[in-house]
Amino acid sequence: MMTLQLVNGIAYGNLLFLIAAGFTLIFGILRVINMAHGSFFLLGAHVAISVATATQSVLAGLIAGSLAAALLGALMERVLLYRIQGNYLAQVIVTIGVLMIVGDLCQVYWGGTPRIFALPEHLRASVPLGALRYPLDRLILVIIGPAIALALWFVIERTAFGAKVRAAVDDEEIAQAIGISVPRLRVFVFALGSLLAGLAGALGSTFIGAKPGVDLDIILLALVIVVIGGPGSLVGSYVAALIIGLIDSIGKSLWPEASMFLLFAPMLIVLIVAPHGLFGKPSGPAGAVRQFKPITISCPNWLWSLVNAGRQSAMRLSWPIAAIVALVAAIAVPFFGSGFSVTVVGLMLIWSIFAIGLNIMLGYGGMPSLGHALFFGAGAYAMAWSGFAGLNAYVGLLAAVASACFAALFLAAVALRARDAQLLLVTLAVAQVVWGVVFKWRSITGGDDGLIHPQAFPQISSDLSTNFYLHVIGAFAIAMAAYAWFARSNFRLLLTGVRSNEPRLLALGFNVDAIRLKAIVLSSIFSGFAGGLYAVYSGFVAPELFGVHTSAKVLLMTIIGMAGTFFGPIIGAVSIIGLEEVFSGWSERSNTLLGALYIIVALFGFGGIKFARRQVTARRRIPVAKAVLP
Amino acid sequence: MSVGAQAAIAVKGLKKAFGSVDVIRGIDISFPRHEKHLIIGPNGAGKTTFFNLLNGQYAPSAGRIEFLDVDVTHMPIRQRALLGLGRTFQIASLFQDLSVRDNLRIAAGAPQAAQRSDLRAEENMEIALSFCGLKAKADGAVRHLSYGEQRRLEIAMGLATAPQVLLLDEPMAGLTQIERGIVAERILEVSTATSILLIEHDLEVALKLADKLTVLHLGEVIAHGPVESVMDDPFVRQIYLG
Numbered sequence: 001m002m003t004l005q006l007v008n009g010i011a012y013g014n015l016l017f018l019i020a021a022g023f024t025l026i027f028g029i030l031r032v033i034n035m036a037h038g039s040f041f042l043l044g045a046h047v048a049i050s051v052a053t054a055t056q057s058v059l060a061g062l063i064a065g066s067l068a069a070a071l072l073g074a075l076m077e078r079v080l081l082y083r084i085q086g087n088y089l090a091q092v093i094v095t096i097g098v099l100m101i102v103g104d105l106c107q108v109y110w111g112g113t114p115r116i117f118a119l120p121e122h123l124r125a126s127v128p129l130g131a132l133r134y135p136l137d138r139l140i141l142v143i144i145g146p147a148i149a150l151a152l153w154f155v156i157e158r159t160a161f162g163a164k165v166r167a168a169v170d171d172e173e174i175a176q177a178i179g180i181s182v183p184r185l186r187v188f189v190f191a192l193g194s195l196l197a198g199l200a201g202a203l204g205s206t207f208i209g210a211k212p213g214v215d216l217d218i219i220l221l222a223l224v225i226v227v228i229g230g231p232g233s234l235v236g237s238y239v240a241a242l243i244i245g246l247i248d249s250i251g252k253s254l255w256p257e258a259s260m261f262l263l264f265a266p267m268l269i270v271l272i273v274a275p276h277g278l279f280g281k282p283s284g285p286a287g288a289v290r291q292f293k294p295i296t297i298s299c300p301n302w303l304w305s306l307v308n309a310g311r312q313s314a315m316r317l318s319w320p321i322a323a324i325v326a327l328v329a330a331i332a333v334p335f336f337g338s339g340f341s342v343t344v345v346g347l348m349l350i351w352s353i354f355a356i357g358l359n360i361m362l363g364y365g366g367m368p369s370l371g372h373a374l375f376f377g378a379g380a381y382a383m384a385w386s387g388f389a390g391l392n393a394y395v396g397l398l399a400a401v402a403s404a405c406f407a408a409l410f411l412a413a414v415a416l417r418a419r420d421a422q423l424l425l426v427t428l429a430v431a432q433v434v435w436g437v438v439f440k441w442r443s444i445t446g447g448d449d450g451l452i453h454p455q456a457f458p459q460i461s462s463d464l465s466t467n468f469y470l471h472v473i474g475a476f477a478i479a480m481a482a483y484a485w486f487a488r489s490n491f492r493l494l495l496t497g498v499r500s501n502e503p504r505l506l507a508l509g510f511n512v513d514a515i516r517l518k519a520i521v522l523s524s525i526f527s528g529f530a531g532g533l534y535a536v537y538s539g540f541v542a543p544e545l546f547g548v549h550t551s552a553k554v555l556l557m558t559i560i561g562m563a564g565t566f567f568g569p570i571i572g573a574v575s576i577i578g579l580e581e582v583f584s585g586w587s588e589r590s591n592t593l594l595g596a597l598y599i600i601v602a603l604f605g606f607g608g609i610k611f612a613r614r615q616v617t618a619r620r621r622i623p624v625a626k627a628v629l630p
Numbered sequence: 631m632s633v634g635a636q637a638a639i640a641v642k643g644l645k646k647a648f649g650s651v652d653v654i655r656g657i658d659i660s661f662p663r664h665e666k667h668l669i670i671g672p673n674g675a676g677k678t679t680f681f682n683l684l685n686g687q688y689a690p691s692a693g694r695i696e697f698l699d700v701d702v703t704h705m706p707i708r709q710r711a712l713l714g715l716g717r718t719f720q721i722a723s724l725f726q727d728l729s730v731r732d733n734l735r736i737a738a739g740a741p742q743a744a745q746r747s748d749l750r751a752e753e754n755m756e757i758a759l760s761f762c763g764l765k766a767k768a769d770g771a772v773r774h775l776s777y778g779e780q781r782r783l784e785i786a787m788g789l790a791t792a793p794q795v796l797l798l799d800e801p802m803a804g805l806t807q808i809e810r811g812i813v814a815e816r817i818l819e820v821s822t823a824t825s826i827l828l829i830e831h832d833l834e835v836a837l838k839l840a841d842k843l844t845v846l847h848l849g850e851v852i853a854h855g856p857v858e859s860v861m862d863d864p865f866v867r868q869i870y871l872g
Contacts, residue, residue, distance in 0.1 A: 497728070
């Protein structure tokens, strides 16, 4: 029995390596955290199954699946990511958008039921393994995995092409100057990474199959492996993939309840012991300089001046006036609006508080987080438990804040030393660990069913929804006051100093780690507070609150509103929640619309798309002499 | 064992190698307090590396560094700053997103400044602001300042932390003649309570500032002492002045 688990684990580990190799290739060479990597796997699996079924040729299926993924990857790089090179935040948002669109469209085209490819009879072979027989199609993975690892290593380290790629990564301008076509190289590397994911999808179609949600599972697995092995290290990926494959297959048979936790626990240990992974090297000081290649859209003069006027007035607006106007408008909602609008505005305010929390870390401190759902979820569950304990909801809010602070200390213990893209990976990883625990620890958290809890705010208004709404307004006012106090504090200044020039702050005698820790805790207070409110709002908490979708959404809100500005997170939260409501009213494909929105906003927000004033055609000719002489 | 009593900075047997390249090849020197020391040497003499060792940016390969009679050889950068060791950088290292005032406010708010100065942080900030002569541009972002203004701010920030010893790494590099004069005047104004170590290429201006002169060549001290006697040293003239 144990032998079977062992072989199973090794075969699975090799498949995981194919997935992770593509991810680490793209991250290591192009510095892109490709959240859409799982989509390539999904697409590869779907196409492979369809083509193999139609042509009755497994080989054709494999090729078609790999190529489809490669094509999508190449397109994504050339059309979208190339515009925002060097900006990992924008890239994360764009690739999350692609993840949502591809997942949604696959569901439209191939349906929501899991598809698993049944091998034709003549290919169904198996080899004896002790008393049992082991299917050959899985055993083949044990040969394909190492072969691909060797081939990749050879291409990158030993060929002229690999040298060109490395040169292009090192300094794009110089590489261009000596005649290397960098855009083409980037596309090629991206296509190669995607091809591997597609191939993995095709090879796994006989036992993992293609189903909605598998794309997210895959990206999480790839993430675990890359973090353990060390970002950018192929050897590390291989070793880590084998470890995870074995842990998964043996753990599932010995201790099924803990399987999710068993996957993420090794990652957590590695992050604490060796922050750069088993085989990773600490990344150099500064990555490539931002090189934007914007899509330029010429726009008529009136649109230009309109956009400009909006920008100008936003800058001149004094914030106390804006806050009062917003508050009055918000209070007026229950008297004029319907129950629906009350709900939506309440939700907007809750998400605003959540996004304010992230803005403190990301906007002011320059510390990105793709695990902020950790604080939100911690707050929400604390609120739910306070309800079961029969505590007042106000006490519940305090518990939510305390629980988020606790989560923040936990996160800081692992993430304090990480920076930039590495920090993004680490925060995501930590949030996923907690998500895994919550998902599986049924007796405390209700597992994937979540908890329906009785917690509600004390009655100050007879109408239930108005009562809740008034409390949210009050909470929002408190949060805004605290936020304003923070924005004017000396601490905010130091935090901006960390973002702006950390080495100098250190040389001036400041304890930078302590400042970063404070920022994480302060950020968690806002986000946990929002989580507590959200739990009362929905009357229900579920593991998804800890999920990557929650983190991505709040990250997007913070970025849309231009991280680092005072009102940014509120503008971001209001527009995203508003658009979500609009889209879900419009069509069932709201995920596709939202994904597209994410992409467009990230491109616009980071200068990937630029408006250019249309040339004034009839320019009056001025004689040169007259223009120069007085 | 103390290398030298009442020394601002004293080093013994200090060595630093990068791989097989010896950049600092055994320096024994002591800089007395309350003086302005000029360190000169041709390119590649190891001047900036020497500063980076003193300040804790690099760990020495061998030897010992004492700061005000405290052994700081293995102390991290921040601890040395807290003891009162300030420095400026060859390439201005400012908080580009913040205003001039906020830059100085951060520096004046450093923990060691509060310990050592009787004035409040806000008062120290104002003093530093008038020192660098940027009052008119105090609320503008640093990235809009000219190069020369940034250099002045850089020095003012170093001083705003009320350091015991300030390391100035080429404060006049890349400035015009007039700007150099302004910076030199500012450095002369610094009270002797702060000992200064200065690296500078422009001897004409720098020699007027310094009390003592040290010549580095290929990672070794070849002359050290009062300015006149060092400048008369034939070996120094041969190597450095040609």
